[in-house]
Amino acid sequence: MKPNPTPAQGREQDKKQANQRTLRRLLLASVAMFAFGFLLVPLYDVFCQITGLNGKTGGAVSEHQGAQVDATRWVTVQFLTNTNADMPWLFEPLQHKVKVHPGEITKVSFSVLNPALKPMxxxxxxxxxxxxxxxxxxxxxxxxFEQQTLAAGAHQEMTLLFRVDPNLPPHIHTLTLAYTLFDISETHAIGQMAQVGINGGLSYE
Incomplete structure (x- = not known):
């Protein structure tokens, strides 16, 4: 039969349990803060997309929303691609520019290759x-509209369907659509870790 713990031993055990709970909370908070740091730029870009600040564009629209075609007018749409620092992917448009009538749906494709030795x-x-x-x-x-994950050495073509609103101001004859590709692999992994913690991977006693 084990002897009952002394008051001093009981206090020591309570202290250890409290330290363990504090450590778990600090670990979860660190993961959350680290993820927030990686998300600052994407969050800013999402804000710009919603508000139109800095030429950022919004989300999807219906193919039939305002679909009247202005066959009397031509607009040139150019495509540029960039990658953020430390992003090794090769990313380019398969068509660098197209001429379209406002209101008509146009399809263009982009090529992307992950030359890294790991999925990203x-x-x-x-x-x-x-x-x-x-x-x-x-x-x-x-x-x-969604994250893109490629295995090491994988290549794929990505599709864009768009149209130019017929209400485009008449003095604008050319639009340039530029894409910047961000590496969010660590953010993606941290998000999964945080989700595990939320779902019970890190429990508080």
Whole structure:
């Protein structure tokens, strides 16, 4: 039969349990803060997409929303691609520019290759110039609406369906749609770790 713990031993055990709970909370808080740091740029870009600030474009629109075609007018749409620092992916448009009638649906494709020796996850963030025209370039389907994960050495083509709003100001004849590709692999992994913690991977006693 084990002897009952002394008051001093009981206090020591309570202290150890309290320290363990504090350590778990600190670990979870560290994961959350680390993830927040990685998300600052994507969150800013999402804000810009919603508000149109800095030429950022919004989300998907219906293919039939305002679908009247203006066959009397041509608009040139150019495509540029960039990658953020430390992003090794090769990313380029298969068509560098197209001429379209406002209101018609146009499909273009982009090529992406992950030359790294590990799987990676990326997020494409679009912007339009001139910024005055950003609200008139409407995407009905875009790879930028979701994260893209590629295995090591994998290649794929990504699709964009868009149209130019017929209400585009008449003095704008050319729109440039640029995509910047961000490496969010660590953010993606941290998000999964945090989800595990939320679902019970880190429990508090």
């Amino acid at each position: 996850t990326a997020q494409a963030v679009p912007s339009v110039s001139p910024s005055e025209g950003a609200e008139y370039l409407l995407k009905t389907q875009c790879f930028c």
